[in-house]
Amino acid sequence: DTEVTQTPKHLVMGMTNKKSLKCEQHMGHRAMYWYKQKAKKPPELMFVYSYEKLSINESVPSRFSPECPNSSLLNLHLHALQPEDSALYLCASSPQAGYEQYFGPGTRLTVT
């Protein structure tokens, strides 16, 4: 089973809201990732967790806050977002960093 699940599928939020995106995998993978993807562009890496520790933060604004409660779960907390943050947010996991990554279906976020 190479399934990564993400909730919600769609999210519309105002600029003053606080919301969270959730990601889950049960493949025993030890690396998990958050990506942001705009239309007709490739995914852009935001954060990498390896063995539940944040190992890469690609200069992402502090209005995005990742959390890895355990080896199966990854959250992305959102606060005071801007309309330009509207995008598809993809979670991925891999057995370890440097191996093939498996992507979840994404959360399509619209900031109004």
Added chain:
Amino acid sequence: RKEVEQDPGPFNVPEGATVAFNCTYSNSASQSFFWYRQDCRKEPKLLMSVYSSGNEDGRFTAQLNRASQYISLLIRDSKLSDSATYLCVVDTGNQFYFGTGTSLTVIP
């Protein structure tokens, strides 16, 4: 200079055609290489890993040339269902670097 360069296309080919995509990368220390396909408004899905010796999976053949720092994907006998964006990915051991993606449309 971008880590990964890829011709965005679009490639419009008839059913049954053979089509090839190339991708170049800048970091000679890159360790792992992959091709992903992404359908419109869907997530990227792993198509195949790319090995130095080259590898084949049905109608798909991937090649890696470390000396020239490029990877390629060959699709034989194209099907309508092959229409998608194909992303080459290079991993330096630290993170994935995506190419911009090549759009393929297979025409009946």
